[in-house]
Amino acid sequence: MAIHDPHGIIVGNIEALYHPTPETLPFWEGCSHGQLWLPQCCECRTVLHPFDSTCSVCLGPTRKWIQASGDGRMITWVIYRRLYNPAFTLPYVVALIALSEGPHIISNLVDCSEATIKAGMPVRIVFDQLTDRIVLPRFRPHSILLEADTYDHSRQIL
Ligand SMILES: [Zn+2]
DSSP states (O other): OEEEOTTSOEEEEGGGGOOOOTTTHHHHHHHHTTOEEEEEETTTOOBOSSOOSSOTTTOOOOEEEEEEOOEEEEEEEEEEOSOSOTTOOSSEEEEEEEETTSOEEEEEEOSOOGGGOOTTOEEEEEEEEOSSSOEEEEEEEHHHHHHOOOOOTTOOOO
């Protein structure tokens, strides 16, 4: 689904968010089942993200996939106030998150007011079903999950 600006120019495409390849398919399939799967180096056990054919630590060539916790901590973020893709609602937060397993992931922080975002705050993954086949991993403050699971798991943007 494309989104157009007032002049009819395509400014975003929800399909552009979805790029499965044979190497990354376990990641995307995991998301479709509400799970975060990441590649792990078979030689040094480093958890890697994004997928790379060579381990960034030991240069090992083999991987296995592990189910990650989905927990992490905010490193840094930027708040977008211009819409580039219909999968988002303004304003939205693009965040760099350190996963508990080690690698960093770029995602969105949701269900959090701008004023309460802090570096180091604990976050937990949530999955947004955007289309029949596209599920995006996003993160929300972990403290909300500890208080009560109020996240609307049925929300769909399309
Ligand atoms: Zn390695």
